[in-house]
Each structure stands twice: as structure tokens, then as C-alpha cells.
Amino acid sequence: MKYRLTKFANSIDGQPMFKVLAKVQEMQRQGKDIVHFEIGDPDFDTPKNIVEAAKEALDAGKTHYAPSIGVKELRESIQRATERSRGFKPDLDQILVVPGANMGIYYAVSCLVEPGDEVIVPDPGFPTYYSVIKACGVKAVRVPLREENSFRMNPEDVRKAITDKTRLIILNSPQNPTGSVMTKEEIEEIAQIAKDHDIYIYSDEIYSRMYYAEGVSFRSPSFLDECKERTIVANGFSKAFAMTGWRIGALVGPADVIAKMELLLQTTSSCVPPFIQYAAIEAVEGDQSAVKMMVGEYKERMQTLVDGLNDIKGIKCLAPGGAIYIFPNISGTGMTSAEFADFALEKAGVAVLPGTNFGEYGEGYIRMCVVSSRADIEKGVKRLKEAIEAR
Ligand SMILES: Cc1ncc(COP(=O)(O)O)c(C=O)c1O
Known part of the structure; x- marks a missing residue:
């Protein structure tokens, strides 16, 4: 060769x-x-009502190419769910339906970070973060999650890790692999740090429906900019709805970033299968x-x-x-x-x-x-x- x-x-x-x-x-x-x-x-x-919704969508002929950004009805469902869970209503052009939350990590790093620039990432963390960062020729700046801090990401460590090459901070709470949950104050502080340094945040919120500790409530860094400027929220259906094999997730982010990610999705996957998207509507809107x-x-x-x-x-x-x-x-x-x-x-x-x-x-x-x-x-x-x- x-x-x-x-x-x-x-x-x-x-x-x-x-x-x-x-x-x-x-x-x-x-x-x-x-x-x-x-x-x-x-x-x-996967819960029966979601499976039935997929069957109905197949019978109804939802088997053709769909818009790359995602079918409008699902994006409207995600818009309503974001308003209920995170307190703001993103515009429809801020929402991208993706083939699994895993894919969102590649979209974010490849669209937002130049080779040689830096991404702040939790360690231990979800292996795709490191794999994508390495393949894209980007530097991972690892912020250790310490057992003595209950494996929560410490905002002070994040602040210290920032250089003039930092383009993106990856947050993940509740976290894989430690099960840690950051406090509301820690998340708010990191959102503020990102704003002060004009850095993007990729907030991987795939476990946002899975909380166990008493008195801890869900907080997303998106509260500060409503995903209009620097925050990309990644969500997925795999875990909360037991849909790992369906391959569907969603990103909410700044409209200009979402538009480029949509083109990347269009280039590589065309679209997420529409009958899966209709099943996802039932997951979000149906019996919980x-x-x-x-x-x-x-x-x-x-x-x-x-x-x-x-x-x-x-x-x-x-x-x-x-x-x-x-x-x-x-x-x-x-x-x-x-x-x-x-x-x-x-x-x-x-x-x-x-x-x-x-x-x-x-x-x-x-x-x-x-x-x-x-x-x-x-x-x-x-x-x-x-x-x-x-x-
Ligand atoms: C933190 C985190 N992000 C993303 C994913 C990927 O999820 P999906 O099945 O939606 O691609 C996982 C899966 O384990 C995960 O733990």
C-alpha cells in the first residue's frame, strides 16, 4: 500500500x-x-407505549428521509420539555435531533475547537470525550474528579485549567462513571467562569432524569444564556427511557452552532429515522x-x-x-x-x-x-x- x-x-x-x-x-x-x-x-x-408509537409511525409510512435538523413535532416536544425542566423555551432552530448523544460530542468538538486548542474535560469521564478530542487533534486538559470531593468537578480546578487556548468545557452531571452530582452553586459558578472567559460549555445531561440523593435538584448551566450564546445541552433517550438501541438524542444550542452541526449530520447520516423520532415524541410526551x-x-x-x-x-x-x-x-x-x-x-x-x-x-x-x-x-x-x- x-x-x-x-x-x-x-x-x-x-x-x-x-x-x-x-x-x-x-x-x-x-x-x-x-x-x-x-x-x-x-x-x-423500552416502555410499551414508545414501541407502539414506533409501530404506528412505521404503519403510517414514516420511513422516508426526514429533515436533517429533526421533525418539527419532535423539536416542539423538546422545546416544551426544556421549558418544563430547565425554565426556558429554546427556538426551534436551536434544537437538533441527533443519532445518539454520543454523536453530539463529535459534532461539538469538531465544530467548536481548532486543532491544537484545548478542551477542559472531567477525568474520570465518559471515554468518548477523550477519543473524540484526540482524533480531532485537540488537547484534553483533564480536571481530576476527586473521591474526597465526592467526585464532583471543582469550579476552582476549572478556573485554574483555563488558558488562552481553551475553547470548550465539558460538564457532565449526573456523571458517568462516578454517579456524582454537582451542586447548583458549582454548576452556576462554572457557567459564570465560561461566560467571563468567553468559552463554550458542552453540558452532557443524558442522566438529568436520574437523581437519587434527597434534596438535590437538577441544575443546568444553560440557565445563564438559555443556550443562545455558549451552552450546548446534550440529552438522550438511551438511559431514562431504556432506548440504547434506538440511537436518538437531542442537542440544544446557539442557532449558528446548531446550523453547522446540522450540516455535519446531513453530510454523515442524512437524518435520524423518522419512525424513531415519532417514538421519541411519545417518550417525552406520553405516560411517564x-x-x-x-x-x-x-x-x-x-x-x-x-x-x-x-x-x-x-x-x-x-x-x-x-x-x-x-x-x-x-x-x-x-x-x-x-x-x-x-x-x-x-x-x-x-x-x-x-x-x-x-x-x-x-x-x-x-x-x-x-x-x-x-x-x-x-x-x-x-x-x-x-x-x-x-x-
Ligand atoms: C455521559 C454520557 N454521554 C453520552 C452517552 C451516549 O449516549 P447515547 O446512547 O445517547 O449515544 C453516554 C452513554 O453511556 C454517557 O454515559
């Missing part, structure tokens, strides 16, 4: 957890019983009892898992404020994150992810996700405890 892969192609890391998933699936094929805590994919099926049930169940599972782990020698685990994850400290076992993940899988049949999959500050931790039933969670914790005690 005369021509080789591009620097761009060679710098794409992807999402490391998909490798673990492949190994786990191979073990299951060999008949091993595995308890799953690895991938953030809800074990619930399934969402309440799932979030209630996650909360119970969290309690079971955190209590069980804190009873194992060498493991220390904070209760999460939201999302579907916990980030236990396993350093007391004497194993590294990767060693612990291998040990848990091979000796206890328990699939977890090493904290190092989520950044440079993940060593000493593992990520666990509450996507198994309470009975399975109890079984997994018991097996882990026995395996660790037998070492």
Missing part, C-alpha cells in the same frame, strides 16, 4: 468497554454464569410511569450494591447522587484496577470495568452499573466477597 491510514484514523480509540463486553459474551457462550455490572445498558425493555418505575428500581439497586460492597474488606464505595453508576475504591485489595476487573470476572463471574477505562485518574477504582436485578446484584456481591476472602 502506497497510502497509509490517516493520523485521524490512527488516533481513534473508541470505547474500551466494548472489548470487555466481547470477552464477557465469549465466556457466556462457553456456559459461564456472569453477573453484569459492566455496560451502561438498562436491563429494562415506566420512567418513574425504572428510576425507583435503580435507586433501590444502588442501595443494595453500595451496602454490599462496603461490607467487603478492601472496598470503599460512595453512594452515588444520580445516573446508573458507582465508582468503588478497590485500592485496599492491593490489586490495580485492571487486575481487579480480571480477578472479578475469572474468579467470581462478575463483570466490572477498570476505572482506567475512564481516564488517567481512574487507577484504584472500578466502575459498576446497576443494570442487573436486585437478586443478581446480591448474588454478584456475595461471589465477590467470597472470592476476595479466599485470596
Whole structure:
């Protein structure tokens, strides 16, 4: 071959957890019983009313190309939902329907940050942030989320990380992988810092319906500019509505930024399938009892898992404020994150992810996700405890 892969192609890391998933699936094929805590994919099926809405849309012939920005009815639903949840009504040209919130990260970095410029990003954090940043030739400036600060992003750390090359701050609360929830004051302070330095904020709010801590209310940095100037809010249907396989999400942002992202979406995907968009309208506007049930169940599972782990020698685990994850400290076992993940899988049949999959500050931790039933969670914790005690 005369021509080789591009620097761009060679710098794409992807999402490391998909490798673990492949190994786990191979073990299951060999008949091993595995308890799953690895991938953030809800074990619930998509609520029936949403599935029915998709079927109706298919029957009604919603199977052609749709506008790249998204069908108007869905953008109107998102407009109303934003007003209910975040207190402002974005214009319709501020809303873009995207094929999953994951995609929004690529759109934002490629449209807003020049190669060589900097993005402030939480570490530990969602791996797509780092993969996109690296592939786009942009510098990640990692702000550590410390256990002693309950893994919340500290505004003072953000302030210190800013240079004249900073173009974008990525915020994620409730957070993957730690389950941390920032306070209203912290979010407001970071919104103000971004304004003072004239920097964009990408606020990944995919877990905004998943709060567990008492007395903590949802806050988005979009309150300050109503997504008119610098804030891009990313939201998704995957987690709250158990729709990971449908591939749909939404961005709300400044109209000029959304217009460019729409062209990028048009260039790469044309549009999000319209029958999926009609199902998403039902998710936002329809009966919310399934969402309440799932979030209630996650909360119970969290309690079971955190209590069980804190009873194992060498493991220390904070209760999460939201999302579907916990980030236990396993350093007391004497194993590294990767060693612990291998040990848990091979000796206890328990699939977890090493904290190092989520950044440079993940060593000493593992990520666990509450996507198994309470009975399975109890079984997994018991097996882990026995395996660790037998070492
Ligand atoms: C923080 C965060 N953002 C975005 C995504 C991607 O979600 P989607 O399935 O909508 O692409 C995830 C999925 O795990 C996530 O944890």
C-alpha cells in the first residue's frame, strides 16, 4: 500500500468497554454464569407505549428521509420539555435531533475547537470525550474528579485549567462513571467562569432524569444564556427511557452552532429515522410511569450494591447522587484496577470495568452499573466477597 491510514484514523480509540463486553459474551457462550455490572445498558425493555408509537409511525409510512435538523413535532416536544425542566423555551432552530448523544460530542468538538486548542474535560469521564478530542487533534486538559470531593468537578480546578487556548468545557452531571452530582452553586459558578472567559460549555445531561440523593435538584448551566450564546445541552433517550438501541438524542444550542452541526449530520447520516423520532415524541410526551418505575428500581439497586460492597474488606464505595453508576475504591485489595476487573470476572463471574477505562485518574477504582436485578446484584456481591476472602 502506497497510502497509509490517516493520523485521524490512527488516533481513534473508541470505547474500551466494548472489548470487555466481547470477552464477557465469549465466556457466556462457553456456559459461564456472569453477573453484569459492566455496560451502561438498562436491563429494562423500552416502555410499551414508545414501541407502539414506533409501530404506528412505521404503519403510517414514516420511513422516508426526514429533515436533517429533526421533525418539527419532535423539536416542539423538546422545546416544551426544556421549558418544563430547565425554565426556558429554546427556538426551534436551536434544537437538533441527533443519532445518539454520543454523536453530539463529535459534532461539538469538531465544530467548536481548532486543532491544537484545548478542551477542559472531567477525568474520570465518559471515554468518548477523550477519543473524540484526540482524533480531532485537540488537547484534553483533564480536571481530576476527586473521591474526597465526592467526585464532583471543582469550579476552582476549572478556573485554574483555563488558558488562552481553551475553547470548550465539558460538564457532565449526573456523571458517568462516578454517579456524582454537582451542586447548583458549582454548576452556576462554572457557567459564570465560561461566560467571563468567553468559552463554550458542552453540558452532557443524558442522566438529568436520574437523581437519587434527597434534596438535590437538577441544575443546568444553560440557565445563564438559555443556550443562545455558549451552552450546548446534550440529552438522550438511551438511559431514562431504556432506548440504547434506538440511537436518538437531542442537542440544544446557539442557532449558528446548531446550523453547522446540522450540516455535519446531513453530510454523515442524512437524518435520524423518522419512525424513531415519532417514538421519541411519545417518550417525552406520553405516560411517564415506566420512567418513574425504572428510576425507583435503580435507586433501590444502588442501595443494595453500595451496602454490599462496603461490607467487603478492601472496598470503599460512595453512594452515588444520580445516573446508573458507582465508582468503588478497590485500592485496599492491593490489586490495580485492571487486575481487579480480571480477578472479578475469572474468579467470581462478575463483570466490572477498570476505572482506567475512564481516564488517567481512574487507577484504584472500578466502575459498576446497576443494570442487573436486585437478586443478581446480591448474588454478584456475595461471589465477590467470597472470592476476595479466599485470596
Ligand atoms: C455521559 C454520557 N454521554 C453520552 C452517552 C451516549 O449516549 P447515547 O446512547 O445517547 O449515544 C453516554 C452513554 O453511556 C454517557 O454515559
